[in-house]
Amino acid sequence: MRLLFRRLPLVGRIFTVAVLAVLFYFTQNEYDSVHQQALPALNLDSAKTKQKLSLLEFHHTISHGQTLAQILSSSVVQPSDIFPALEALKRVFDPRRLKPGQELKLMVDSSGTLHQLTYAASPELLIRVKRAETGDFLTDFDSLRIVPQVNFLAGEINSTLYEAVVATEESPELLLAYTDIFQWDVDFFIDTRKGDRFRILYEKLFVEKENGDRKFVRYGKVLAATYEQADTSYFACFYEDSTGRSGYFDRNGNSFQKTFLKSPLNYRRISSFFSSGRRHPILKKVRAHTGVDFAAPQGTPVTATAEGTITKKEWEGGYGNCVIIAHTNHFTTLYGHLSKYAEGLQVGDRVKQGQVIGYVGSTGLATGSHLHYTMYLNSKPIDPLRIRPASADPLTPAQFQNFAKHRDQMLVWLDRPLPMAAIGPIPDFYID
Numbered sequence: 001m002r003l004l005f006r007r008l009p010l011v012g013r014i015f016t017v018a019v020l021a022v023l024f025y026f027t028q029n030e031y032d033s034v035h036q037q038a039l040p041a042l043n044l045d046s047a048k049t050k051q052k053l054s055l056l057e058f059h060h061t062i063s064h065g066q067t068l069a070q071i072l073s074s075s076v077v078q079p080s081d082i083f084p085a086l087e088a089l090k091r092v093f094d095p096r097r098l099k100p101g102q103e104l105k106l107m108v109d110s111s112g113t114l115h116q117l118t119y120a121a122s123p124e125l126l127i128r129v130k131r132a133e134t135g136d137f138l139t140d141f142d143s144l145r146i147v148p149q150v151n152f153l154a155g156e157i158n159s160t161l162y163e164a165v166v167a168t169e170e171s172p173e174l175l176l177a178y179t180d181i182f183q184w185d186v187d188f189f190i191d192t193r194k195g196d197r198f199r200i201l202y203e204k205l206f207v208e209k210e211n212g213d214r215k216f217v218r219y220g221k222v223l224a225a226t227y228e229q230a231d232t233s234y235f236a237c238f239y240e241d242s243t244g245r246s247g248y249f250d251r252n253g254n255s256f257q258k259t260f261l262k263s264p265l266n267y268r269r270i271s272s273f274f275s276s277g278r279r280h281p282i283l284k285k286v287r288a289h290t291g292v293d294f295a296a297p298q299g300t301p302v303t304a305t306a307e308g309t310i311t312k313k314e315w316e317g318g319y320g321n322c323v324i325i326a327h328t329n330h331f332t333t334l335y336g337h338l339s340k341y342a343e344g345l346q347v348g349d350r351v352k353q354g355q356v357i358g359y360v361g362s363t364g365l366a367t368g369s370h371l372h373y374t375m376y377l378n379s380k381p382i383d384p385l386r387i388r389p390a391s392a393d394p395l396t397p398a399q400f401q402n403f404a405k406h407r408d409q410m411l412v413w414l415d416r417p418l419p420m421a422a423i424g425p426i427p428d429f430y431i432d
């Protein structure tokens with residue numbers, strides 16, 4: 001999801017859906033969202049019927065900074081139940097991982113005795129602490145089934161992509177996932193034309209409740225997509241080869257994954273471009289701006305644009321708190337004005353592409369909170385928005401055989417003339 005938000009400011013225009021066809025099919029595939037053994041389910045029915053208790057149900061939404069102990073202490077639960085219930089919960093869940101917005105449900109009788117505590121640790125994980133007949137608290141949890149639904153969205157650009165999404169009840173996250181795939185090939189900010197067409201085959205993930213109801217949780221993968229212009233057309237499909245390597249590939253098995261991300265953060269706007277001469281807003285004199293300034297709120301995570309080694313993590317004059325990373329092929333990147341560094345980050349550390357290295361701030365000479373980002377090639381500053389980094393390795397000839405089969409299946413679904421019509425269920429093999 002981190003990637004999905006990076007291009008947010010760039011999609012505020014562009015398309016309107018001319019035609020939309022949504023197609024769905026519930027597969028039986030299950031996602032392993034929890035890697036734990038479920039404890040045996042507890043049956044409290046006998047206890048309930050014996051005591052004929054009428055239980056009161058309390059719902060609580062966790063707010064920021066609250067602890068479970070605080071919540072229980074200020075609830076109707078009798079104090080002597082709080083510690084044992086929390087101890088029982090700790091057997092399966094670390095209460096420090098409590099997140100604001102999550103739901104807590106308490107079942108209490110009129111004397112304040114806690115009978116059940118239910119906590120939704122995530123949309124697909126429900127934890128229960130139950131009072132047994134002995135009075136002890138026992139714990140179990142339900143891992144709800146995540147069901148992927150494959151959807152298809154296609155349209156023709158008329159005004160803005162954002163409008164198109166709002167009209168279809170899909171969220172901008174989907175379009176961000178889509179624009180991320182093609183980010184180095186299409187600049188959706190300037191390259192789009194009226195009449196351009198897009199097609200997206202993507203997963204939506206739902207949790208399935210016991211009663212069969214489904215609730216949308218988040219988007220899964222974009223499985224395949226095209227972007228067609230008058231003279232060019234782009235195709236990408238997600239593929240995982242037999243070695244476990246996965247990513248987006250074009251028709252010829254070339255990877256869309258590039259050695260550098262286009263930007264190190266989810267920014268609001270570019271406040272200053274790379275230039276050989278501009279008036280410095282604080283120094284009030286003309287001098288080169290050897291990087292790009294990305295305006296973003298204080299505290300926005302800043303990530304390494306490529307894998308590399310931290311060579312500097314210290315105050316660097318006008319750049320304030322600064323991180324420098326050395327990459328392969330004589331590339332270096334610099335991240336300035338940070339409010340703070342990522343916890344535990346040390347000079348000499350290897351960092352992965354997309355790993356958080358610090359947070360946006362305004363340390364050093366900065367007029368407002370933004371990230372200053374410079375990319376160097378052989379120690380000379382270059383414009384990161386203009387370079388076209390090399391692709392990752394293409395598929396090997398052996399891998400390509402399987403890929404071609406998969407690609408052709410995807411093309412069957414995507415290469416259809418507009419207007420789209422429902423084209424039937426999507427077989428399981430599309431969701432691999």
Ligand SMILES: [Zn+2]
Pocket residue numbers: 272289291292293371372373
């Ligand atoms: Zn700058």
